[in-house]
Amino acid sequence: MMEFVIGATAACGACLMSNPMDMLKTRMQLQGELKAHGHYTVYYKNIVHAGIAVAKAEGLSGLQKGLMPALGYQVIMNGIRFGLYKRILDSGVITRADGNVSTLGCVAAGAGVGVIGGFVGSPLYLVKTHLQSQAAESIAVGHQHKHQGKLCKIFFSEKNYCVLPALFRIAKADGIRGLWRGASTSVPRVGVGSASQLFTYTKSKDWLDHYGLYSRDSWQSTFFGAMASGLVISSCMSPFDVIATRIYNQGLDKQGRGLLYKSITDCVVKTFRAEGIWGFYKGWSAIYFRIGPHSFLNLMFWDLLQKLIMNHKEPSGDKS
Known part of the structure; x- marks a missing residue:
């Protein structure tokens, strides 16, 4: 239970600071959906221009759209x-005799735990994507779900944080299974992201410690490990992230079928045909600037909280 609390707390602390980049990433991935370059209006030229455009059209609070479901998902x-x-690491099943973590074991463990977490949290990721894509008409891209409800007006600015109304609306329209629409995309997305993050982070710390640069428990080791993992995650995860965003956000017909994509394969084929290979890397800069700091803060908080718990558990010494 304590491992869960530590992981969740660390992730939420990082999410508060990285959510604006996540929102901009979503907008950039939906921009020009299934349209060739030069055949659509460019509202977001780059990450800086996107941030300014959102702030002008929707106010500074617009940069935090989807924050509540994002925190819940984290x-x-x-x-x-x-x-x-952490349980797997502590068990020693993927640790070699020299104290380093097995490469294959690290990748398998990272992917496995990521898939489990991503699937369970999929309904909140669905709502997060819907709310982040909701935009002022002048800069709107992708399907606009327009979730709203009384709870939004009472507790938050309307349309920005409508978590419960959105969940109820989706469940009422598509049934409980509708809350997991697009969950199949979270398997490769979170699996690849989690494996690349935890593998790169763990191995970077092993490498720095092995060559005597920084010890595994130093903040420098955490920093370099997290920033390296952010670069690797962005490159490995971007295609899966684009696919997930589009399938999660697409509109549905009266039978609950996607208006644009029938499956993951259909999304891949259509995106490639219309936008080429670079279509899978839309919003890459936003992914890195979101994942780099988020990964660093997340892993830094995780390490710090673990140390605090361990220090608290250690006996203060013999006072007799």
Whole structure:
């Protein structure tokens, strides 16, 4: 239980600071959906221009759209992911005799715990994507779900944080299974992201310690490990992230079928045909600037909280 709390708390602390980049990433991935370059209006030229455009059209609060479901998703996904991964590390099943972590074991464990966490938290990721894509008409891209409700007006600015109304609306329209629409995309997305993050982070710390640069428990080791993992995650995860965003956000017909994509394969084929290989890397800069700091803060908080718990558990000494 403590591993879950540590993982969830660390993730939420990082999410508060990285959510604006996540929102901009979503907008950039939906911009020009299934349209060739030069055949659509460019509202977001780059990450800086996108931030300014959103702030002008929707106010500074617009940069935090989807924050509440994003925090909920982090609690579930990273609470499970870091909690299970720490249990696996502590068990020693993927640790070699020299104290370093097995490469294959690290990748398998990272992917496995990521898939579990991502699947359980999928309904909140669905709502997060819907709310982040909701935009002022002048800069709107992708399907606009327009979730709203009384709870939004009472507790938050309307359309920005409508978590419960959105969940009820989706469940009423598509049934409980509708809350997990697009969950199949979270398997490769979170699996690849989690495996690349935890593998790169763990191996970077092993490498720095092995060559005597920084010890595993130093903040420098955490910093370099997290920033390296951010670069690797962005490159490995971007295609899966684009696919997930589009399938999660697409509109549905009266039978609950996607208006644009029938499956993951259909999304891949259509995106490639219309936008080429670079279509899968839309929003890459936003992914890195979101994942780099988020990964660093997340892993830094995770390490710090673990040390605090361990120090608290250690006996203060013999006072007799």
